[in-house]
Amino acid sequence: MFDLDAWREIFQSINKNKLRAMLSGFTVAFAILLFTLLFGIVNGLQNFFTQAFVDDADNSMFVRTWKTTKPYKGLQSGRRIQLKNEHLDYILEEHSEKVQHISARKYLNVRITYKTKQDNYSIRAVHPDHRYLEKTIIDEGRFINQLDLNQKNKVIVIGRLVKKDLFGERLALGKYVNLNDISYKIVGVFSDEGGDREERNVYMPITTAQMLYGNNDYIDNILIGYNPRLTIDRAVAFGNRLERELRQKLNIHPDDQSALFIRNMAEANKNVGQLTTALFFIVILVGSGTLIAGIIGISNIMIFSIKERTKEFGIRKALGAKPGSIISMVVKESLLITSIAGYLGLVLGTFILSQIGDGLEEYFIYNPSVSSGIVIGATFTLIIAGLLAGYLPAKKAAQIKPIVALRAD
Amino acid sequence: MIRIEGLHKSYPIGKDSLHVLKGLDLHIKEGEFVSIMGSSGSGKSTLLNIVGLLDEHDVGNYYLNGQLIEKLNEKKAAVLRNKFLGFVFQSFNLISYKTAVENVALPLYYKGVGRKERLKTALEYLEKVELGPWAEHLPNELSGGQKQRVAIARALVTVPKVILADEPTGALDSTTTDSVMDLLKGINDEGMTVFVITHEEEVAEQTDRIVRLKDGVIISDELTESGKAKAKQYV
Ligand SMILES: Nc1ncnc2c1ncn2[C@@H]1O[C@H](COP(=O)(O)OP(=O)(O)O)[C@@H](O)[C@H]1O
Ligand SMILES: [Mg+2]
Numbered sequence: 192m193f194d195l196d197a198w199r200e201i202f203q204s205i206n207k208n209k210l211r212a213m214l215s216g217f218t219v220a221f222a223i224l225l226f227t228l229l230f231g232i233v234n235g236l237q238n239f240f241t242q243a244f245v246d247d248a249d250n251s252m253f254v255r256t257w258k259t260t261k262p263y264k265g266l267q268s269g270r271r272i273q274l275k276n277e278h279l280d281y282i283l284e285e286h287s288e289k290v291q292h293i294s295a296r297k298y299l300n301v302r303i304t305y306k307t308k309q310d311n312y313s314i315r316a317v318h319p320d321h322r323y324l325e326k327t328i329i330d331e332g333r334f335i336n337q338l339d340l341n342q343k344n345k346v347i348v349i350g351r352l353v354k355k356d357l358f359g360e361r362l363a364l365g366k367y368v369n370l371n372d373i374s375y376k377i378v379g380v381f382s383d384e385g386g387d388r389e390e391r392n393v394y395m396p397i398t399t400a401q402m403l404y405g406n407n408d409y410i411d412n413i414l415i416g417y418n419p420r421l422t423i424d425r426a427v428a429f430g431n432r433l434e435r436e437l438r439q440k441l442n443i444h445p446d447d448q449s450a451l452f453i454r455n456m457a458e459a460n461k462n463v464g465q466l467t468t469a470l471f472f473i474v475i476l477v478g479s480g481t482l483i484a485g486i487i488g489i490s491n492i493m494i495f496s497i498k499e500r501t502k503e504f505g506i507r508k509a510l511g512a513k514p515g516s517i518i519s520m521v522v523k524e525s526l527l528i529t530s531i532a533g534y535l536g537l538v539l540g541t542f543i544l545s546q547i548g549d550g551l552e553e554y555f556i557y558n559p560s561v562s563s564g565i566v567i568g569a570t571f572t573l574i575i576a577g578l579l580a581g582y583l584p585a586k587k588a589a590q591i592k593p594i595v596a597l598r599a600d
Numbered sequence: 601m602i603r604i605e606g607l608h609k610s611y612p613i614g615k616d617s618l619h620v621l622k623g624l625d626l627h628i629k630e631g632e633f634v635s636i637m638g639s640s641g642s643g644k645s646t647l648l649n650i651v652g653l654l655d656e657h658d659v660g661n662y663y664l665n666g667q668l669i670e671k672l673n674e675k676k677a678a679v680l681r682n683k684f685l686g687f688v689f690q691s692f693n694l695i696s697y698k699t700a701v702e703n704v705a706l707p708l709y710y711k712g713v714g715r716k717e718r719l720k721t722a723l724e725y726l727e728k729v730e731l732g733p734w735a736e737h738l739p740n741e742l743s744g745g746q747k748q749r750v751a752i753a754r755a756l757v758t759v760p761k762v763i764l765a766d767e768p769t770g771a772l773d774s775t776t777t778d779s780v781m782d783l784l785k786g787i788n789d790e791g792m793t794v795f796v797i798t799h800e801e802e803v804a805e806q807t808d809r810i811v812r813l814k815d816g817v818i819i820s821d822e823l824t825e826s827g828k829a830k831a832k833q834y835v
Contacts, residue, residue, distance in 0.1 A: 196715055207697030506693045509654060510754070511682025511710035514674045590674065594654040597693065 197516075201524045208496070215492040215525070216532035219573055222485025223533045226478055226569050227540025227561055233474045235547075235559030240463050250291065251324050252430050253454040254278075254413040254437065261444035272441055272450045276401075276408040281440065282415065282433065289429050292416035294318035295397045299404055303393070304369040305357045312353060314370070314393045316400030324414040325383065327394075332364045332379030339378075339396040346399075348379035350390035373403060417457065423464065426457035478569070485573055490580035493525055497584040504588050505596025514589035518582065525581030526574060533570040540566070601762060601793050602628040602651055607660035609646055620646045622816035623660070628795065630761070633788040633827075635796045635804040638813035644797045645766055647813070651795065652685055652764045653677045665761060682710050686755030688765035692747040694739040694754075701726055701735040704754045711758055725753040729783060745776030752783055762793045769803055781806045 205212045256272040279295050299314040321327070322334045330351060339346050347370070354363045367374050375395070383389035401408055415433075417426050434453045435445060443450040504517050544559045588596070609621040620643045628634050636644045649655035650662065653672065662669045665684055672680070686707075687693075694703045705722035713721070726735050729749035731742075739747055748768055755763050765784065769777040781803060788794045788808075796807060804810045808827030812820040823831060 196709065199715070200709070203697070203702075502693075503695055506695060507706070507710070508674070508678060509652070509681060509687050509693070510707040511678050511758070513678040513710075516710065592655060594649045597654070597689070 197520065197523065200520060201527060204520070204524060205528065211492065211496045211499075212524075212528050215489050215496075215577075216528045216535075218485055218488035218492065219529045219532035219577065220536035220539070222481055222488065222573060223536030223566070223570055224540045224543075225481045226485075227537060227566055228543060229478055229481065230474060230561045230565055231540070231544040231547075231559035232556055233470050234561060235556035236470060237467055238559070239557040240466060249456050249460060250417050250419050250426070251456050252415040252417060252433070254415070254433075254451070255411075255454070256441075256451045257449050259443055259447055259450040261447045261450075263444040263447070264442055266442055270450075272443065274410045274413060276410065278437060278440065279410065279413050281436075282413065285436075286429070286433070289418050289421060290415055291418045292320035292323045292414075294321035294324055294414045295410035296321070296412040296414060297397060297400050297410050299400060301370045303353070303357065305366070308357050310356055312391060312393050314347075314395055314400070316395050316397045318397055320416070321394065321414065322381075324416050325385075325389075327381045327383055330380045330382050332377070334379055334381070335394055335396050340398050343398045343402050344396060345373065345375045345403075346378045346395065347375045348381055348394040349377055350392050351380060351382040352387060352390040353393055354380050421457075423457050423461050427455060427461060430455035430457060482569060482572055482576075486576040486580070489525070489529060489573070489577050493521075493577075493580040494584045497521060497581075497588050501588055501591065501596050501599040505591070505593045505599065508593040509597065514586075517589040518585045521585035521588075522578055522581040525577045529574050529577030530570075533573050537566050537570055601630040601632070601665060602626070602795070603661075603663040604651075605661040607647075607650070607662065608658050609643075609650060609655075610658060620816050621650075621657070624816075624818055626811065626818065626821075628793060630793055631788070631791050633785070633794045633796075633808040634811060635798055635807040635809070636811050636813055637799060637801075637804050639799065642813045643816045644799075644813055648764055648766050648795065648797050651762075652687060653681050654687075678710070682707060682758060684761045686758065686760040686763045688748065688751050688755050688763065688768045690767040690770040692739070692744075692751045692771075694747060694750060696739055699736050699738055700731060700742065700750045703739070703750055704757050707754060707758045722753070722757055725757045726750070728756070729753045743776075744772050745779060748772060748776070748780050749783065752780070752787075756787065756792075760792070762795060763787060765794070765796045767797050767799070769798065769800065777803065 254274065256274055259266070259268045259270045259272065262268045274295075276295070279293065282290065283293060294317045297316040299316065300311060301314055302309055303312050315321070317335060318340065319334060319336050322329070327334065329348075332348070334348055335346070338344070347368075349363065357363070357368065358366070363377050363380060366377050368377060369375075381390075381394070397410065417429055421429065430453050434451065437443075438445055438447065438451050441451060504512075507517060508514075541561065544561065547556070547559055604624055604626040607621055607624040608619070610617040610619045612618075624647065636647065638644050646655070650657045651664075653664075653669065656672075664680065695706070698706070701719060701722045704725055705718040708718040708721060723732065723735055726732055729752055731746060731749055731753070734742060734746060739750070742750065748771075752763075752768075755765075763784070768784070769780050772780060777800075784794050784796065785806065794807075796803070798804050805824055806826070807824060808830055809821070809823050811818055
């Protein structure tokens with residue numbers, strides 16, 4: 192029930208004992224502020240790590256080969272390992288249900304000439320799925336398609352910066368350029384969030400590249416997007432299994448990381464997940480520490496202030512105050528101070544976090560913020576602590592015989 | 601108004617106990633002006649605190665306004681105190697952060713009187729003790745005598761049956777002592793029962809009846825000159 196007179200008594204008591212109110216208010220506000228900042232910063236760390244992996248699709252696997260470092264089945268070490276179409280086909284045949292996207296990648300370095308302008312660029316010869324695996328954004332035209340693959344079309348998709356180099360602001364789509372004296376048609380322009388380096392690439396059909404440059408079925412890397420329905424653990428297992436199978440097919444020692452290696456985002460995700468979990472526990476630990484410190488702070492102040500007021504309570508009782516009215520006065524006072532101070536701490540904390548924004552990115556903290564649920568929960572914890580911290584000693588004080596309370600000083 | 605029969609009170613001191621009141625019998629009728637005399641430590645305050653329901657007795661009977669006082673919890677005691685009793689203490693016991701008028705109004709707050717009426721009544725009583733102009737002052741801006749008059753106004757404001765005063769002049773000089781005693785006399789003249797503790801003979805002389813306490817026993821209980829005069833009036 193809202194009793195204006197009771198609140199007037201409380202406001203007066205707070206107003207006339209500002210130091211006491213400020214002390215307990217400060218303790219609460221500070222605890223909530225620390226709590227908010229702490230949670231916010233850990234959130235920022237998480238945001239940073241999540242963001243750091245968004246360039247490539249987060250379900251991607253990358254098969255790369257180099258030279259063997261271990262002799263195997265009578266074969267010398269130092270042997271150069273070459274992936275071929277058959278390996279990609281094998282993955283598709285054996286593991287089709289685990290694969291969402293797949294693409295080969297073959298690298299070429301060519302000189303591209305348009306009218307008077309020319310420069311060296313790196314070419315990636317790929318399958319159509321590559322755009323999903325690299326998260327390529329098509330700005331104009333289209334990406335490499337199946338028809339290009341079938342017909343071994345001489346078409347390319349150029350990066351935004353390649354277009355800028357060769358064409359400036361003019362139209363590039365549909366124009367023909369020379370790659371080492373072979374004429375290709377530009378069918379698309381792309382951009383990529385991975386940065387400038389990515390946007391200096393040029394894509395062409397893998398079949399075209401294999402026919403025109405070496406006339407073989409060689410590929411440099413295989414990119415796989417595993418089925419997103421796989422759990423992280425199963426995706427990790429899939430990557431390991433594929434690694435084993437490919438090593439076997441290529442007569443590589445099962446442990447030869449250098450000869451053939453699969454970089455699996457599932458593992459990175461798993462690590463990020465573990466890091467996040469670890470951070471979460473740290474936060475729980477430090478956060479509850481902060482809260483407990485705050486709770487102890489309020490309790491101490493309340494106990495002290497109630498002791499200080501024992502005589503006042505004795506006077507009030509001699510004048511007819513019932514124990515309940517004394518308890519309710521103290522508890523309401525404690526409640527009022529903790530909730531106002533808690534709210535201030537909360538507002539200040541969220542304000543500071545919002546000011547930080549992305550200003551701490553170099554410390555791996557990005558866009559720190561807190562979910563309102565957590566902070567409101569923390570504030571309520573402190574308010575309840577404030578209630579108890581007021582209630583327990585007040586109850587004790589209210590039960591003291593007035594004659595004893597009056598003698599206190 | 602106040603009837604005490606065979607009242608005993610001891611305080612525990614460590615394992616022992618200190619027997620302070622050793623079987624008191626006392627009857628104070630409504631409208632009396634009684635003082636208790638005795639040297640320091642004779643048990644005067646203990647008696648007054650029991651009468652004032654601030655403390656409990658061990659053995660014996662105590663009737664306040666005809667009601668037997670036993671097994672009172674704090675809540676019931678608070679109601680009875682608020683209704684029947686007004687306290688004046690040697691050390692004033694004003695609440696330091698409240699103004700004079702707020703201090704006087706406080707018992708009315710616990711009686712459940714609305715704020716406006718509370719402050720109006722409180723001001724009337726402050727005027728009665730000639731402190732109207734000091735209504736908005738804090739206790740530490742008042743002299744000892746003024747503080748005690750505020751305390752008396754506070755004791756009176758609920759129109760209690762009995763005013764209990766524990767050495768109300770103990771902290772005052774002789775002129776202010778006289779003014780406080782005049783006030784109490786005036787209150788008694790209006791029909792209120794007044795029960796004063798003192799160890800000053802001159803103060804006791806101004807009451808109607810002096811009860812002398814020594815080592816927890818009543819050694820004498822006599823009317824003063826004024827008491828005798830009043831008694832004659834009524835006969
Ligand atoms: N709460 C208490 N605990 C122990 N002893 C007490 C307590 N209150 C009073 N006394 C003792 O009881 C005796 C009587 O005290 P009191 O009634 O205050 O005397 P007076 O008011 O006559 O000076 C004193 O010896 C005092 O020390
Ligand atoms: Mg005394």
